[in-house]
Amino acid sequence: MLSTVRCRFLQPVFQLYLLGFKVLLAQLFSRPFRLPVMPRQDGKVAIVTGGGRGIGYEVVLHMARLGVHVIIGGRDEQEGLAAVRRICEEYKEAKEFMKLDLASSQSVRHFVQSFKQRGLPLNILVNNAGVMLVPEGRTEDGFEQHFGVNYLGHFLLTWLLLDTLKNSGKCGHFSRVVNISSSAHRIGKISINALNSCKCYSAHAAYCNSKLAQLLFSSHLDQELQRRGFPVSSCAVDPGMVDTALYRHLWMPFHLLQSTIARLLFKTPAEGAATVLYTALSPALEGQSEGGYWANGCREMTTPPTFDPTLKLSLWESSLQLLGLP
Structure with missing residues (x-):
């Protein structure tokens, strides 16, 4: 019994690090996607969660450069305000910080209420x-935590902002939802009857499962929006392995090497942000189905579960129930 539990715990650990090694090799032998010159985006408003550092900061910085009114939603007020000050030194376009803790549904609701007012x-x-x-x-x-922050927090935020996104989009100028995903979704598993279970807890499995859930949500949302004819699109983006603070909880042997390896081999935050910005801003994607899963500037195929309409609908309905949404 003990060996079975140990095996269930270690399997996602080895799977995730093996996947990471493969992704890193692929990055080393491929040219990083370079964001084409984007047109000005004056008059547009964007919300970027976690925009105080890393990929999010680079997204906010580039959007501000193009004239977007950007709102950073984040938990760390000091970090968010510091990011706003740094960007304001270069660009005068409106940018600001609003408190948002994705681990609290109350905080998410308060953020949306304040924004809508x-x-x-x-x-x-x-x-x-x-x-x-x-x-x-x-x-x-x-x-x-992984399920609550990575998936449910963003599910609730998107759901509560959908009416504003719909009202802001129009034919030829769709509003866009961009979900930052990960190749880790490829080894994730979704059990509808145990979405919030911590039995035989594995942080590695929990992370992968949350990223698969996020991708299922992104896909289902886009299909529903297109089916109902709303001027909003939804897509998921895998930024690759990027040198950010996200990796600070790696297994100790890898954590000790991570800072050195990351500086040498990982993408920079600006390189990781390129595909995010492309899917959020590119006029080349206007007028076509903008959904799907993107990596290094291109659409990519995902795993079979992401094509399962029953699984997507079940997850959607279960999430509404967990969050007390109609």
Whole structure:
């Protein structure tokens, strides 16, 4: 019995590090995607979660450069305000920080309420913030942390902002939802009857499962929006292995080497942000189905579960129930 439990715990660990090694090799032998010159985006409003550092910061910086009114939604107020000050030194376009803790449904609801009271449009929502391999714990609402922050927090945020996204989009100028995913979804598993279970907890499995859930949500959302004819699209982006603080909870042997390896072999945050910005801003994607899964500037195939309409619908309905949404 003990050996079975140990095997169930270690399997996702080895799977994830093996996958990471393969992704790193692929990055080393391929040319990083370079963002084409984007047109000005004056008048547009964007929300970027986790925009105070890493990939999110680079997304905010580039959007501000193009004239977008960007709102950073983040948990760390000091970090977010510092990011705003740095960007304001270069660009005068409106950018600001608003407190948002994705581990708290109350915080998410308060963020949305505060945003809507201002009467602004919302043209771009970048669901970027996330946690990876954090120790076992629960969110304010009792959800496993990876599932609660990476998936449910962004699900709730997107759901509550959907009416504003719909009203802000129009034919030829769709509003866009960009979900930052990961190749880790390829080894994730979704059990509808145990979405929030911490039995035989593995941070590695929990992270992979949350990224698969995020991808299923992104795909189902896009299909529903297209089916109902709303001027909003949804896609998922894998930025690759990027030198950010996300990797600070790696297994100790890897963590000791990570900072050195990352500087030498990982993408820079700006390189990781390129495909995110492309899917959020590119006029080349306007007028076609903008959904799907993107990596290094191209659409990529995903795993079989992401094509299962029953699984996507079941996850969607279960998420609504868990969050107390109609």
